[in-house]
Amino acid sequence: MPSTRVPKIEDFLKKEISQIISSQVQDPRYKFFNIVDVKCSSDLGVATVFYTIINGDIFDSPDQISLEKFSSMIRSKLSKFMQIRRVPKLIFKYD
Numbered sequence: 001m002p003s004t005r006v007p008k009i010e011d012f013l014k015k016e017i018s019q020i021i022s023s024q025v026q027d028p029r030y031k032f033f034n035i036v037d038v039k040c041s042s043d044l045g046v047a048t049v050f051y052t053i054i055n056g057d058i059f060d061s062p063d064q065i066s067l068e069k070f071s072s073m074i075r076s077k078l079s080k081f082m083q084i085r086r087v088p089k090l091i092f093k094y095d
Helices: 005-024 064-079
Strands: 033-040 046-053 089-094
Touching: 005 033, 005 046, 005 064, 064 089
Parallel strands: 046 089
Antiparallel strands: 033 046
C-alpha cells in the first residue's frame, strides 16, 4: 500500500509557500511569483519548488543568490508551524 504522506506534504508546502509569499514577503521581485508545483524526495529532505513569473519572463525573476536567501527565510517560517521533525531544504526552479 503506497504512502500518502509525501503527496500530502507536497500539497501543504505548495499552499503554505504561496500564502507566505502573498502575505509576508515585501520584496517587489517576488510580487508576481506563482508556485506551480512542489516535488519532495522520498525521505522529505529536499523539496523542489517549481515557479513561474506572472506577466513576465525568466529575466524578471530574482537571481540564484537571492533565491537561496529567500528559501532559507521561507523554510524558517515553515518550521514554526509545520508538524514534522525536519523541514525540507527548498530548491527553487523556474518552470
